[in-house]
Amino acid sequence: xxxxxxxxxxxxxxxxxxxxxxxxxxxxxxxxxxxxxxxxxxxxxxxxxxxxxxxxxxxxxxxxxxxxxxxxxxxxxxxxxxxxxxxxxxxxxxxxxxxxxxxxxxxxxxxxxxxxxxxxxxxxxxxxxxxxxxxxxxxxxxxxxxxxxxxxxxxxxxxxxxxxxxxxxxxxxxxxxxxxxxxxxxxxxxxxxxxxxxxxxxxxxxxxxxxxxxxxxxxxxxxxxxxxxxxxxxxxxxxxxxxxxxxxxxxxxxxxxxxxxxxxxxxxxxxxxxxxxxxxxxxxxxxxxxxxxxxxxxxxxxxxxxxxxxxxxxxxxxxxxxxxxxxxxxxxxxxx
Amino acid sequence: xxxxxxxxxxxxxxxxxxxxxxxxxxxxxxxxxxxxxxxxxxxxxxxxxxxxxxxxxxxxxxxxxxxxxxxxxxxxxxxxxxxxxxxxxxxxxxxxxxxxxxxxxxxxxxxxxxxxxxxxxxxxxxxxxxxxxxxxxxxxxxxxxxxxxxxxxxxxxxxxxxxxxxxxxxxxxxxxxxxxxxxxxxxxxxxxxxxxxxxxxxxxxxxxxxxxxxxxxxxxxxxxxxxxxxxxxxxxxxxxxxxxxxxxxxxxxxxxxxxxxxxxxxxxxxxxxxxxxxxxxxxxxxxxxxxxxxxxxxxxxxxxxxxxxxxxxxxxxxxxxxxxxxxxxxxxxxxxxxxxxxxxxxxxxxxxxxxxxxxxxx
Numbered sequence: 001x002x003x004x005x006x007x008x009x010x011x012x013x014x015x016x017x018x019x020x021x022x023x024x025x026x027x028x029x030x031x032x033x034x035x036x037x038x039x040x041x042x043x044x045x046x047x048x049x050x051x052x053x054x055x056x057x058x059x060x061x062x063x064x065x066x067x068x069x070x071x072x073x074x075x076x077x078x079x080x081x082x083x084x085x086x087x088x089x090x091x092x093x094x095x096x097x098x099x100x101x102x103x104x105x106x107x108x109x110x111x112x113x114x115x116x117x118x119x120x121x122x123x124x125x126x127x128x129x130x131x132x133x134x135x136x137x138x139x140x141x142x143x144x145x146x147x148x149x150x151x152x153x154x155x156x157x158x159x160x161x162x163x164x165x166x167x168x169x170x171x172x173x174x175x176x177x178x179x180x181x182x183x184x185x186x187x188x189x190x191x192x193x194x195x196x197x198x199x200x201x202x203x204x205x206x207x208x209x210x211x212x213x214x215x216x217x218x219x220x221x222x223x224x225x226x227x228x229x230x231x232x233x234x235x236x237x238x239x240x241x242x243x244x245x246x247x248x249x250x251x252x253x254x255x256x257x258x259x260x261x262x263x264x265x266x267x268x269x270x271x272x273x274x275x276x277x278x279x280x281x282x283x284x285x286x287x288x289x290x291x292x293x294x295x296x297x298x299x300x301x302x303x304x305x306x307x308x309x310x311x312x313x314x315x316x317x318x319x320x321x322x323x324x325x326x327x328x329x330x331x332x333x334x335x336x
Numbered sequence: 337x338x339x340x341x342x343x344x345x346x347x348x349x350x351x352x353x354x355x356x357x358x359x360x361x362x363x364x365x366x367x368x369x370x371x372x373x374x375x376x377x378x379x380x381x382x383x384x385x386x387x388x389x390x391x392x393x394x395x396x397x398x399x400x401x402x403x404x405x406x407x408x409x410x411x412x413x414x415x416x417x418x419x420x421x422x423x424x425x426x427x428x429x430x431x432x433x434x435x436x437x438x439x440x441x442x443x444x445x446x447x448x449x450x451x452x453x454x455x456x457x458x459x460x461x462x463x464x465x466x467x468x469x470x471x472x473x474x475x476x477x478x479x480x481x482x483x484x485x486x487x488x489x490x491x492x493x494x495x496x497x498x499x500x501x502x503x504x505x506x507x508x509x510x511x512x513x514x515x516x517x518x519x520x521x522x523x524x525x526x527x528x529x530x531x532x533x534x535x536x537x538x539x540x541x542x543x544x545x546x547x548x549x550x551x552x553x554x555x556x557x558x559x560x561x562x563x564x565x566x567x568x569x570x571x572x573x574x575x576x577x578x579x580x581x582x583x584x585x586x587x588x589x590x591x592x593x594x595x596x597x598x599x600x601x602x603x604x605x606x607x608x609x610x611x612x613x614x615x616x617x618x619x620x621x622x623x624x625x626x627x628x629x630x631x632x633x634x635x636x637x638x639x640x641x642x643x644x645x646x647x648x649x650x651x652x653x654x655x656x657x658x659x660x661x662x663x664x665x666x667x668x669x670x671x672x673x674x675x676x677x678x679x680x681x682x683x684x685x686x687x688x689x690x691x692x693x694x695x696x697x698x
Contacts, residue, residue, distance in 0.1 A: 054595050058586070060525075088597030102588040106610045115606075116596045167596070 004030040009067035018279035022048040024231040035208045037222035045231040046211045090120040093168040094177040098184045099160035103152035110148040135166040158189035230286035237312040247314035252327040367690040374686020377679035388495035399493040400644035403484030408662040409433030411479040417472040478668045494646040502628040508566025513573025521581030580612040614691035621684030625677040648673040
């Protein structure tokens, strides 16, 4: 049985400029202990998807229009606030993008680390403090017993992200949502943090939802990947498949845009055009206007995610109908 | 576990030099110490407060003890004792200031008067009918008011009242304002609208009307003065705190706190309010002088402190009425009042710089 089952999630923002369909009909499943990546460019709805699950959508203007997210028999989207609160931080927790701003600058690290334990596990302060020190050691902070009394500004960015990880994992959650946890860090620290998350995941058996726009990170880190575009999942497959046999033109173009795959001196590949304005309701595939394989049907029929082979689904209509076999852009395949 | 991840630990920082985290307060005090103007404000204020509390016990006068014959004597003016012998009992004693001594001998020609006064002033004992005049050792450092009360004692006792009103009313306003503003800002939406419109309505009501109503309802009471002023001053505090909370609650660390499943009251009291405490303190130090001025206004209207008790506001008001003849009655309380206001403002300014976590911490 799946640990988390999200179905038909729609999160809209009712802004002055119109209704932004930030997440539009997203469904996915998360198995215990697995790492699922959600990839997509900025504004594709990756973060909003996860914020919706954790009740972090500011309401108003945000609203979860439809959908369900079953977690251990509880629908996270419709359950009472109090019930959700008891799941947050205890069974599902989250790491944020910017470790510089996600710790309270006025509170000692110790005070912040023990909070989930005091609230969820009703531990005594001294007990919680002992556990907090252990958890800091587990994320590789040396001299944790002394450093725990420092303030966040006395930690470096990488160390703060370690503290965030320790805090998120301190009550042994079943799901860890990592929202671009390495974006704000430099490359060497990125590798350390990824390694750390992987290590902790192995130790605790936590399932991880990993949000990122970095395909390289996805390749090395995730078991399964959902590619999001314009608020929808356009392709969903095991990581090897995503790279070896892309089934959606967007996914293929995304991979072709990785600079490392190009010859020196050659122009880099870019996807022409811009993502669609999500406030305007449109028919057909959201990627149609930028797609090299676009056909008449793409602008008329609304796409839906369909499994082509078990475990590998695409929302590309023409691929589903067998009209195109290879979604890569031929005349640009040069370096690989 | 620690050994397993040690390989990916960045070069160890010398832990011995950051064993203890410096708290907000330590940091702020460190920065405040470097700000000489603020420090001057702090010391001046503490000195004045200490004087007000301690010195009235040692002046030898009480704030209410009158001596009609000593009307409005100047600071440090020589004082003379007049003993009027009576048929029975002790002679009746009263004190006269040098400037009023001539008036005692109005029935004599002017030249004689001058001579007599000079004689007494030089220390001689002078007998005139049943009255004996002689120099006394009494001194009034700040002079006396038109009723012959010692001004120094009155200024310091008045200071006690002014400071007490200032601080107590500020405390009341801080408590109400912070709770109200933080709740409104954190709850947002309809709760926020209703709470802040209520504050707007209170804003629109004239302050004096509210105070008069309170006074009529509960009777004139010293404590009530604190409450009345505090009940009006909290509006600004509520607005400031609300604004700060609104800008803070969308910060990532609040989202992180929510994602950890912390209950709302914990987020409000442990995460949000400590983050605005700097603004609260700064605004509170600036509210104290404001409240002291309000108290002066109320006292002027006869709603505040009742005579013979006084406050700086009352004393300045009385002094301004006699400023042509006895300027010290205005100057002495005014110096104390303005020094206090200045030092509190300097201190508030310094605190604003010191409590800003973004300013340099060298």
